[in-house]
Amino acid sequence: MGWENTPAQPKAGPTSFNVRDTDGPVEMVTGPPPYYSTEPQDYPRRNMRSQPALPWWNPKSWRKRTWAIVVIAFIIIIIVAVVTPVEVAKANRYPNYTKLNYALADEYSGTTFFDKFNYFVGYDPAQGFVHYVPEAQATQLNLTYASEDSAIIRVDTSVGPQSEPDASTGRFSVRIESQAQYDNGLFIFDVKHTPFGCGTWPALWLVDPANWPDHGEIDVMEAANKATDGNQMTLHTTDGCSMDVKRIMSDSGLSNDCHNATDNNAGCGVRGDAATYGSAYNDGQGGIIAMEWRNEDFPNTNCDIGSHFKNQSIIANIDLCGQYAGALYASSGCPSNCTDYVANNPEAFTDAFWEFGKFEVYKAT
Template identity: 65%
Template sequence: MGWEDTAALPKAGPATTFEVRDANGPVNFVTHPSPYHHLKLSGDDINMASDGADGPWWNPRYWRKRTWAIVVGVLVAIIIVAVVTPIEVAKRNRYPDYYRIDYALADEYSGTTFFDQFNYFVGYDPAQGFVHYVPREQATQLNLTYASADAAILRVDTSVGPGSEPDASTGRFSVRLESKRQYDTGLFVFDVRHTPFGCGTWPALWLADPVHWPDNGEIDVLEAVNRADTGNQMTLHTTAGCTVDARRIMTGESLATDCHNATDNNAGCGVRGPVDSYGTAFNAGGGGVAAVEWRAEGIRIWQFPRDSIPADIAARRPDPSAWGSASADFPNTNCDVGAYFRNQSIIVNIDLCGQYAGSVYSQSGCPSNCTDFVANNPQAFTDAFWELGAFEVYQRA
């Protein structure tokens, strides 16, 4: 449909002729003091007559049923857009109220009794790692776990080589700890001085219910694989229905938003921190503190380098409302935190190869293949150890 000049018409006068042409109906002439243009309508445009009667196009009394249907459809679409759009915008902009909570110290894992508060996992590795997790007695004998007044160490074995009896052809000795106490919310402050790394390694500090996984969820606080040169990864793993595809306030890079463990080979909804949040750079600065606030409004994780730890943490009066944007933010907008996360133990381990490190080993720049490298190169695991200060768990005061 469009306007065009009508050169054949007479010049303007007191009563000018305005011509309307309808491609599907008769030609109508109306007198109107207007410039000399005529309106061309295609067959799909508004018809000017109804039931054979002629009349002006702008008068609904002369519209055909098809015209009415088109107009009504357009109005309905406009109404739907006008109603739905603000609702969707509001939904996308929803954000939980992380109001200030007063916390009080409930549990502390530190000093020479650090390991007394953990169970040593023994048996088949659920993540299919190339590893033998040993009990406490063997870990002590192999010097894989030991504690002083201010630090606890967890290591991968570096003594068993190709000529050893037995050798490491079926997996290398390592440790996995699970806290004896379980939690259902809280503020967790982890002092970490050295993170493990090296080809074939898959270390993690995390929260989970190891007996009912993934039904009760998993919160990965510190995790990396192989050379660990891409930064720390913070991730949630859940059953179906928990997503974080909503407004988030964080400094980390979102890797995925569906937390379902069956999505993308259990990748979870991860967030990556900067390069210096794990591995060589992190360790060179003396490590730092990782803090997890787990509450009904959501789960947030912060990382603070050693020289930037908030004074309220050092004073044992932590106040997350004063810490600024989290490194990773998992709001409850599309994930009922209380329904997906419960009965969590604190877990620290160093796995080898397995579902994660093994699957990306060939892209890591590491030599040979994962299991052969792990079995035959004990000296490669001298940096594969955790050095931990105190773990502090705070609950609502």
């Protein structure tokens, strides 16, 4: 069937057009043409449902930045999980104290106790208020003497404020140093009496006098003034030695850094109870002090013992005031000031003496 359109009308109104079919022309009249909007229409989508937003923890909702953060966090967790057990194990591991067999290598005893020692002479290197006297003067003043059973080292008690000369520049005392020097070993000290009293700073220790602190220092017994808080056992070294690891001990740990340039050279040490030094120790008739020095000791997990401790002499001395006792003097409940008290009160030092039985040094076989 064919279609023939009539020309467009000039005015709006009813529209007529002719349609011709096989039976002849037919005229059809219609209303105005339909209106078509030119604005876009929002038609609902067929067969589509609105989707809810995905939760934050669903990886499908993550952007690249979120993925990067998650990956980095995961790597950090893995590192912590691996490193933490290693560090904990390191902190808790303990030196290998395999049993060693020892044989006696040296002994200091009897009437010849002092024969293997040199006497340090002069002012104290630690700024103590003393005059360390030579052997002849120590013998004359009765500051050192020995019997079959004991060796005595004491502070002078004869010089008073009216003496000529007096003790205004320091009191006479003694410091002895073993002629032999040691590397490693088992040291046994029979200590029957420890010095104590206001102004005193006694010590039984090991050091290389010519190479301090490079060759280290081992304080076996040390206290200050009234010494009511027990014995202090301490190490002093150059940099690179610390005790901030597990320690098996019955006493109280002190500073962990052994480096002499930290904490005013406090060193790293352990403090015993009141019965380990002073009047309580002496009332118990003294005791045997053992110190084993080996490369696995004290402990060496953060300290190379072999490189920090060498060529040690045994030293026993009684210092007065100085860097340690002087600094603690006021807080120790002592009268006046340290140097005035030491200079003017000779009778205050009747208990300021060491009494030793014998010293024994054993070497591993």
